[in-house]
Amino acid sequence: MSGGPTPTESGGRWRLWASIATIVLAAIFILQNSKEVSVDFIFWTITAPLIFALAFAVLLGLVIGLLMPRGRGSSPANK
Numbered sequence: 001m002s003g004g005p006t007p008t009e010s011g012g013r014w015r016l017w018a019s020i021a022t023i024v025l026a027a028i029f030i031l032q033n034s035k036e037v038s039v040d041f042i043f044w045t046i047t048a049p050l051i052f053a054l055a056f057a058v059l060l061g062l063v064i065g066l067l068m069p070r071g072r073g074s075s076p077a078n079k
Contacts, residue, residue: 033050 030051033054035050036047037050037053039046039048039053
């Protein structure tokens with residue numbers, strides 16, 4: 001029996017450190033993009049922090065991607 005961490009324990013530590021790094025990077029991104037920007041869309045002009053404008057663009061892209069049909073032709077797996 002070895003005294004080292006089991007694969008499950010070391011995997012958990014890796015995930016913990018990856019989560020912490022992701023949170024720190026996200027916080028840095030948010031703090032660096034807190035500048036107010038003007039967003040023009042058709043007839044509306046909105047002033048908002050850049051991070052909100054970026055988040056809205058990502059969410060809109062995600063929704064459009066989910067609503068678009070995924071068919072790109074027939075594949076052998078579908079036959």
